[in-house]
Amino acid sequence: MKLLLIDDHPVVLNGTKALLDHDEQWSIDTETNPVFALELLRRETYDCCLLDVNMQPINGIQLAAELREISPGTRLILYTGYDLKDYYDLLIKRKVDGLLSKTATKEQVNHTISAVLRGDLLVPAEFLDYIARKMTAGKTAGSSSLPEKERTILKLVAEGFTNKAIAVEIGVSQRTVENYLTKIFTHLQVESRAEAVNKAKDAGLLD
Amino acid sequence: MIDTLQLIKKHWFGLSLFTYLAFGLYILTAAYSFTQGQGVSVHPSYSFYLYFLLPSFYFLLTFCSALYLVRFNGNRLLPMLILFLLTVSLAYISSAGAFGSDLFSYIIFSTAMMLCISILVHFLRNYFDRIAVKWPYTSNLLFMYSFPIVIFSASFITMFWPRLQTIVDWMTLLFFSIGVLTIFRILLYGYARSKKLQIRILILSCIVPFLPYVFLFVLPKLLTGNPFVAPEIAAVFFLLLPFSFIFTQLTERLFGLQYHLSRLRYYGSISTVSSLLFSGGLAVFLYDVLSIPQFLLLFLAGTVYIYTLLVIKEKLDFRQRKLLPVTDSETGRHLYEVLKKMGFARSEDELMRIIAGEIKRKLDFEEVVLRELPYDQITLRPFEVTKRGGFYELLLHRYTTKQLLIIIGSEKETIQLRNEEIIWLELLAMYSDAFFSSLKRMEELMEEASREIGDIPWVNRLVWQFVEQEKAILAQELHDTILQEQLYLARELDMSTALVDKQKLSDIREQLLDISYELREYCETLNPPLLDTLGLHSALTKFCGKIKLRADFVLKEQFQIEEIPNPTYALMIYRIVQELLNNAMKHAHASYVTLTVSARSRRIDIVYEDDGVGLEKNALAASHTMGIKGMHERVRAFNGTMHIDDRQETGLRIAIHIEEGDE
Structure with a gap:
């Protein structure tokens, strides 16, 4: 199996390569310049490409589209430091074959690549929430009870706390609070704090 | 009507000048026969020099100067100067008889002398006027002419009462002294006030001719009763007076003396040297055939011939190639100064003022007008001085709608421009043209900038x-x-x-x-994330998601983004939405916010609505307004419009409309 890693940050590129090197089945090439990568793909065949999103002068998404044309058989995995959620749509439209977060653990990385090479898909479970939201957009959904932590957070939201204030209040990071909120939104099938509070109140979830 | 009048005036003026000249001629001849008839007991050769050669020479000189001066018939000073010349001649002619105790000559002499003084004062008044120095006395000088009349009448009376002779003598001397002292006072006053070089030269040229008369005749006669020299000899120096005036004051302008002298030197040396070489070479071969006077004649003829050729060549050079034999270093320096001044002009008017002022200064001539004419009124060749009647015309700049001309000379006064000055003017016109063009461009830019600084x-x-x-x-x-x-x-x-x-x-x-x-x-x-990877729609959706995660209001957004040809527009829309929603989060206290963004067929519409407190009651009105203002400027930068509908209690509505591609 031949892999090509494309990332214009040498530090991250080498880190990723180090992560993968333990597995002997894979021969791994690296490239820091997306334009050279295009040339490389024209000459050689790779089974899988890992593409960073933020690259100059061609970004990962444009590169993916061009690589699809040059070498349709190569599996493409978008590799990003940002939210994976932003790119779920690309996955649905089959513009890429897999998504990998730069915050992912070694196991996640290896499993994701292996899955993609097999033709499977390994994504966070929240991908299903995304699909669900897409499918049920506009429809009202029944809401069951909320877990304890989510309930606490939603109560604080109803009291007018900002996300940062909630984070301080319950001793976690803002990132964690916002992750919980996203879960709450999915659960209640709403999109904003105000709607979530209204809906939860209506359903008697905050009592 | 006016034209005819002026024409008559001109003719009259020319005629009167010739009348003066004829008059002078008559008096001179009369004086000559008079002195012959009197048989004054002097040495024949002495009398020949004093009464024949000198007057004849002086007459010729006067005649030629007057003839030359008549060409500049516009200058107010010139009639005075010619009158002065003639009066001095009259005084001189009569002096011989006067000092020979002839009563009639004496009357004419003393009257003429006094008249000289009066005319001189009058001349000085006009001259001060011209060089812009304040005149210390009353400007009505007609009373000055009563002095000669008084002297004439008094002298006439002595013919019948000879006993009054001494009183009249003293009175004449007193009047004369007062007149002379007045002239010096005027000159010293003028010099003290203005420190002008012209006045200093004038003082010298006044003192010098008077000195011999005062020290050789007047003072010795007053102190000892015995003058050192005969008064007629002392008076000869008076003859210098008008000429020293002409040469010190008016030469630069009227005769171009500097120029003619340097040309004479230059051509003179060329023609004499080459003629000398030619006749010398000829002498070697034709030593036996030709005599010495013949060689001299040959040399002279050669010199004149070469000199004439050089003058013809100069005329042709100027006409064909704008070439002058001798260039005046002052001209270059002056042009440099003018251009430097013109560089500071900030408007067309100012530039025109500077140019007119500098031309006046350079030509020492007041009748210089800058005129704006419609484009098609006259067609002049650019940068070329053309003479038309008594005027010189020069095109400075031609706009699409109008042209700027400079006109030198008027009905009142005309001027004869020297070749050198014509070149100077034409050069100035070329530079001015460039100045006007760039000034026009600058004015346009400044106007654009100052419309809304x-x-x-x-x-x-x-x-x-x-x-x-x-x-x-x-x-x-x-x-x-x-x-x-x-x-x-x-x-x-x-x-x-x-x-x-x-x-x-x-x-x-x-x-x-x-x-x-x-x-x-x-x-x-x-x-903004995603903007350059997934596009504006994804970026806006992500941003709104973030707002929903944090804001306390319900946000309903709707995006219809079909085409954004220019990434700058995408960023601009993103920033406006960012500003609107951040403002809403911080200050609006709204519970419901709607936002629609549509971008299609080169039209961008952003409509924001909330049910918050509006702008007035906004807790942080100042910073909010700042945010709105910044947004407004951003929209303006893209030639868009922003409409704010502040409904006070019921919220705020902001509508932004931008048409793409009309930048």
Whole structure:
């Protein structure tokens, strides 16, 4: 199996390569310049490409589209430091074959690549929430009870706390609070704090 | 009517000058026969020089100068000068008889002398006027002419009462002295006030001819009764008076003496040397054939011939190639100064004023007018001085609608321009043309800038683009350095968890990820994420998602983005939405916000609505207004319009409309 890693940050590129090197089945090439990568793909065949999103002068998404044309058989995995959620749509439209977060653990990385090479898909479970939201957009959904932590957070939201204030209040990071909120939104099938509070109140979830 | 009058005036003036000349001629001849008839007991050769050669020579000189001066018949000073010349001649002619105790000559002499003084004062008044020096006395000088009349009458009376002779003598001397002292006072006063070089020269040229008369005749006669020399000899020096005036004061302007002298020197040396070589060479071969006077004649003829050729060549050179034999270094320096001054002009009017002023200064002539004419009124060849009647015309600049002309000379006064001055003017016109063109361009730009200072859409837009560029660079830097390093560290920690305290390491990893999350927030604020990868729609959706995650109001957004041909517009729309929603979060106290963005067929519409407190009651009115203002400027920068509907209690509505491509 031949892999090509494309990332214009040498530090991250080498880190990723180090992560993968333990597995002997894979021969791994690296490239820091997306334009050279295009040339490389024209000459050689790779089974899988890992593409960073933020690259100059061609970004990962444009590169993916061009690589699809040059070498349709190569599996493409978008590799990003940002939210994976932003790119779920690309996955649905089959513009890429897999998504990998730069915050992912070694196991996640290896499993994701292996899955993609097999033709499977390994994504966070929240991908299903995304699909669900897409499918049920506009429809009202029944809401069951909320877990304890989510309930606490939603109560604080109803009291007018900002996300940062909630984070301080319950001793976690803002990132964690916002992750919980996203879960709450999915659960209640709403999109904003105000709607979530209204809906939860209506359903008697905050009592 | 007026034209005819002026024509008559001109003719009359010319005629009167010739009348003066004829009069002078008559008197001179009369004086000659008179002196012959009197048979004054003097040495024949002495009498020949004093009464024949000198008057004849002086007459010729007067005649020629008057003839030359008549060409400049516009100058007010010239009639005075000619009168002065004639009066001095009259005084001189009569002096011989007067000092020979002839009563009639005596009357004419004393009257003429007094008249000289009066005319001189009058001349000085006009001259001061011309060089702009304040006149110390009353400007009505007609009373000055009563002195000669008084003297004439008094002298006439002595013919019948000879006993009054002594009184009249003293009175004449007194009047004369007062007149002379007045002249010196005027000159000294004028010099003290203006320190002008012209007046200093005038003082000298006044004193010098008077000195012999005063020291050789008047003073000795008063003190001892015996003058050192005969009065007629002392009086000869008076003859110098008008000429010294002409040569010291008016030569520069009227005769171009400097120029003619240097040309004479230059051509003279060329023609004499070559003629000398020619006749000398001829003498070697034709020594036997020709006599010495013949050689001299040959030499003279050769000199005149070569000189004439050189003058003809000069005329042709000027006409064909604008070439002058001798260039005046002053001209170049003066042009340099003029151009320097013109460089400071900020408007067309100012530039025209400067040019007219400098031409007046250079030509020492007041009748210089700059005139604006419709484009098709006259067609002059550019940068060429043309003479038309008594005027000189020169085209300075031609706009599409009008042309700027300079006109030198008028009905009142005309001037004879020297070749050198014509070249100077033409050169000035060429430079002026460039000045006018660039000034026009500058005026247009200034007008555009001053219409709304600091509010020029394209400048705002440029500034905004620079700021955005800087933000993007900073975001990229943060993203490329700290963020990547942290992610790398997080992964390293992840790989080490197998070896050490698992829980602790995983906590550190989570913390690192928290920091990365915050850092990413900053990056995203500086440089919108997804905008250049997934496009405006995704970027706006993501941003609204973030707002919904944090804001207390319900946000309903609707995006219809079909085409954004220019990435600058995408960024602009994103920034406006960012500003609107951040404002809403901070200040609006709204519970419901709607936002629609549509971009299609080159039209961009953004409509924001909330049910908050509106602008007036806004807790942070100032900063809010600042935000609105910044947004307004951003929209203006793209030639768009922004309509704010502040409904006070019921909320705020902002509608922005931009047409693409009309920049």
